[in-house]
Amino acid sequence: MEVFIEKENNVTTARFVGRLDTPASQEVSKSVEPILEDPSGTIVLDCKDMEYISSSGLRIFLTIRKAAASKGGKVIVKDINNDIRQVFMMTGFLNLFEIQ
Amino acid sequence: MNRLLDAHCEQILQEYRDHLPEFQKQALAIQHTLRTTLDKAGIIVASIESRVKTEDSLAGKLELKGAKYKSLADITDIVGLRVITYYSEDVDKVASAVDRLFDIDWENSVDKRKLLEIDTFGYLSLHYICTKKGFEYRFEIQMRTILQHAWANMNHDTGYKSGVEIPTYYRRSLSRMAGLLELVDEEFSRIRVELADYRRKVQALVASGNLDDAPLDLETYRSFLDMEPFDRLNRNIAGINQAEIQPVSLLPYLEVFQFLECKTLGDVDRLIKECSDGAFQLASYQMALTDLDIISSSVGPQNLCIAYILKRGGGSVGIKRMFDILNGPSDSHEMLAEFLLEQAKDLPFMNEKSHGTH
Numbered sequence: 001m002e003v004f005i006e007k008e009n010n011v012t013t014a015r016f017v018g019r020l021d022t023p024a025s026q027e028v029s030k031s032v033e034p035i036l037e038d039p040s041g042t043i044v045l046d047c048k049d050m051e052y053i054s055s056s057g058l059r060i061f062l063t064i065r066k067a068a069a070s071k072g073g074k075v076i077v078k079d080i081n082n083d084i085r086q087v088f089m090m091t092g093f094l095n096l097f098e099i100q
Numbered sequence: 101m102n103r104l105l106d107a108h109c110e111q112i113l114q115e116y117r118d119h120l121p122e123f124q125k126q127a128l129a130i131q132h133t134l135r136t137t138l139d140k141a142g143i144i145v146a147s148i149e150s151r152v153k154t155e156d157s158l159a160g161k162l163e164l165k166g167a168k169y170k171s172l173a174d175i176t177d178i179v180g181l182r183v184i185t186y187y188s189e190d191v192d193k194v195a196s197a198v199d200r201l202f203d204i205d206w207e208n209s210v211d212k213r214k215l216l217e218i219d220t221f222g223y224l225s226l227h228y229i230c231t232k233k234g235f236e237y238r239f240e241i242q243m244r245t246i247l248q249h250a251w252a253n254m255n256h257d258t259g260y261k262s263g264v265e266i267p268t269y270y271r272r273s274l275s276r277m278a279g280l281l282e283l284v285d286e287e288f289s290r291i292r293v294e295l296a297d298y299r300r301k302v303q304a305l306v307a308s309g310n311l312d313d314a315p316l317d318l319e320t321y322r323s324f325l326d327m328e329p330f331d332r333l334n335r336n337i338a339g340i341n342q343a344e345i346q347p348v349s350l351l352p353y354l355e356v357f358q359f360l361e362c363k364t365l366g367d368v369d370r371l372i373k374e375c376s377d378g379a380f381q382l383a384s385y386q387m388a389l390t391d392l393d394i395i396s397s398s399v400g401p402q403n404l405c406i407a408y409i410l411k412r413g414g415g416s417v418g419i420k421r422m423f424d425i426l427n428g429p430s431d432s433h434e435m436l437a438e439f440l441l442e443q444a445k446d447l448p449f450m451n452e453k454s455h456g457t458h
Contacts, residue, residue, distance in 0.1 A: 055343075055394045062346060062394075082435055089436050090386040092396035095426045096348060 003031035010041035017049040025056035032064060039067040045097075048079035053087055065096060076100055103159040109166035116158055116172055119237075123152040126235050127179045134183065134241075137201060143193050146184040146246045153178050172237070176208055176229045179239035184249045187292060188285045191243045195226055198241050202230035205238060224248045224282065247281040299323070305365075312366030321354045324365050330400035333376050337383040337400060343393040353401045355425050360408060371408055378407030378449030385443055402426075406440055407449055416441045 001024035004015040012035055020028060035043055043064060047053075053061075061077070068075050077097045080088065088094045105113065116123075131150040138145055153161075153175075161175070169175055183194050198204070208229040225244040232239075244252070255274050298319060305314045306323045314320040330350065338345050362368045382403045402422075409418035416437035423433035444450055 055392050058392075058394050082432075082439075085432060085436065086439060087390075087392065089402075089440075090383075090390075090399075091392055091394060092346075092348070092399035092402055094423070094436075095352060095398060096396060099427065099430070099432075 001028055003028055005031070005034060011044060012038075012041060013044040013046055015046040015049065019052040020050055020057035020060070021052060021054045022056045025054070025060060028057070028060055029063075032060060035064060036067045038071075039064065039073045040071040041073055043068055043073060043075045045075060045077045046079060047077060047081070047084060050080070050084065053084050058087070058091060058093060061093070061097070074098065103163045105159060105162055105166065109159075109162040112162060112166070112169060112172050112175075113155065113159060116155065116178065119172070120152065120155075122235075123179050123237070126237075126239070127152050127181070130179070130181055130232070130239065130241075133201060134181065134198070137197050138183075138194065141193070141197060143190060143197065144186065145190065145194065146186055146249075147182075149182045149184075151180055153180065176205070176238045177240040178237060180242070181239065182242045182244075182249075184244060184246050186246055187289050188245050189289055191226055191245060194243045195228065198228055198230065198243070202228075202232045202241075205229040205231065208238075224278075225252065245285050247285050251278050251281050295319075311369050312364050314365040316354070316357060316362050316364055316368060318351075318354060320365055321351070321357075321368075324368065325350055329369065329372055330397065330404070333372070333379055333400040333404065334395070334397050336380050337387070337403070338395055340384055340387045341391065341393045343387075343395045346394060346396045348396045348398050350398060350401055352426050353398070353405070356401075356405050356422050359421065359425055360405065372404060375404045375407040375411065375449070378411065378447070378452075379403035381447045381449050382407060382440075382444055385447060406444070410441070410444050410450060411452070 001016065001018035001020055004017070006013045006015075014032060014035060016028075018024070045061060045064070061075075065075050067073075075097055077088075077099045080099065085094075085099075088097075088099070127150040131148055134148050138148070158175070158178070162169070172178065183198075185191050185194060210227045212225045212227065225242055225248055228241045228243070229238050230241055231237075251274075254277075302314055302320045303323045303326075305311070306320070306327060311324075314324075334345055337343075357368050357371070360371065362371060379400065380403070383399065405422050406419055409415075409422060412418070414421075416434065419437035419440055420433045423436060424430065427433070
């Protein structure tokens, strides 16, 4: 799994490529640390190239959401595939995020 | 601005300059003490402001009536604070807190709310002149409502400090507005008292189990959530994969229950009883073959509503509408609705007879 982070003005975009499963989650946690340091703006989690998400991945998203909420920021989850959308729905995560 | 001050006034002004850092420090310290005390007492205020009188303002005051003051200590508003409340009764609560925190110089404190004649309207504010240990100067704390504050600011801008005598017509307009705002302040307080009373009644209804007497609205639903009506179902669902439950606000489901034509808390309670098995069956079917071990506390109500919609024949259109209410309209909800319909079709709850919730 690879994570590409870009910041433009007040919008930070994290693009996830590959499977966000349990083995990958430790590395991904480190990759998203810069986002957690300044979560006050808009954070876009671009999932266009994400193939799969596990519970560990959901926890990472949740951590980002909590950090953003505490600083008045917002999180947008973008372009999730149908399988991941179903995971969000089954776990009750669907209405935790703005999903585009 | 150059002021013509005599030697006595210059001496007072110099004393001010010498103590300015202390005034600034004390203003912030008093503001902090007030903030902490009011927060602790649960008194929500619109703002707490502090300021130290500027040198120019003090010089102006001395130029005007310098002979009145023997020393700087005679001027009581070098350090000034203002507490702006939302409700008029909170002004008295803040005053009570101030009374406990500081020593009040009652002789110089003014309750301007009591000074006005019964047939006049104008500036309503409570001014306390205070002292505190470790600070040799007196300071002023003004307390008023946000509407009184608005009026005072408008009056200040258009009134006595403009240097021009304003015509009677405008003075009368300002006075009329003060009367109107006083009425609004009272109305806000009355509404707050009545809402608190309604809340208590609803809580009593919920506690006594008379849920059919409690109409479904934001207040009643909040009280209902305090009873944790979805906890058992959520725990059962979490048990499928020994998942942790992430608590989230369940208030958005109020609109869904209203969409499902629940008119009272009793209706919601019956919906929970009728559909809990179905909700659990759905969750089991979805989760059992996954290793998902985290859920949010909205899973319970979400699956309850899905089971209810499907049992009532609402189909994928009803489920899509539910997701649209919760997350905003999206075409992707149609896919989820179809997916859920497919999953649920062979589950036992779909073949159970509905007993009619309402």
